Amino acid sequence: MIAKDDKYIIQSVKQAGEILHLLSRTQHRNKKFGEIMELLKIPRTTTMRLLKTLISLGMVHYNERTQTYSLGPYLVILGSRAAEFLDYLGVVKKYLAQIEQKTGLTTVVAQRIRQDRLTYLLKEESRSQIHVTVSLGQQFPIDRGSFGKVFCAYLDDDELKKVASARYNQEFLAELAEIRRLGYATSIGEQVEGISGVAAPIFGPNSQVFLAVACIGISEQLPYSKMAMYGEFLRDMGILITQEIGGVIPNN
Secondary structure, eight states: OOOOOGGGOOHHHHHHHHHHHHHTSGGGSSBOHHHHHHHHTOOHHHHHHHHHHHHHTTSEEEETTTTEEEEOTHHHHHHHHHHHHOHHHHHHHHHHHHHHHHHOSEEEEEEEEETTEEEEEEEEOOOSSSOOOOOTTOEEETTSHHHHHHHHHTSOHHHHHHHSTTTOSHHHHHHHHHHHHHTOEEEESSSSTTEEEEEEEEEOTTSSEEEEEEEEEETTTSOHHHHHHHHHHHHHHHHHHHHHTTOOOOOO
16 A cells, blocks of 8 residues: 555654665665665664664664675565465466466566555566566566556556656657556566566556556567567456456446
């Protein structure tokens, strides 16, 4: 759930969460104290107190030799428990394996973790010798790639302006309208040159996009000529998953 009412947010808890989010990103997985403070714009004393607290809870690890902070071991337990308790993950994972077998492409599920950020939540990597590999927890902007555009396509206009201001123009709005009409989105080299993607929405009980399921591959594996075929397949799979997890498909 994306919090929209800031008056109920406790600042210190939010800052602790931001530290964990930062350390969960591949490029920031080992950070020195000053780097964390600078990147997150948190005062020195507050940063130290938050890190000491997170270390005491096992959520952050401090390497004395390198003087860097990284995610702590207790998060492995929390992640495992979350995977057990979130029933919808089991449902979605079952379908991921089917999609990978059908397409031969790396298949991922992305979820919104902040207003303008998505993360890889689940993956089923292609069994092909040459394939795209992703890291779970990797974050990316909501307005990029096929999965990002799937989320953007169903946002109201005010929210879209906030999270996709750099791309908000008539051309982008027309593309989002076409995504709603087709039920899937495509991308060619939008995030990484030479990598293509096709994605479809999975809706929650409120008819909002809850997850996006996507197939990604190098351009030779996922050429433009096959995108409609894979897109329609993912759209249909997204509908099945939506129904199984109790979601509601909106009336466009």
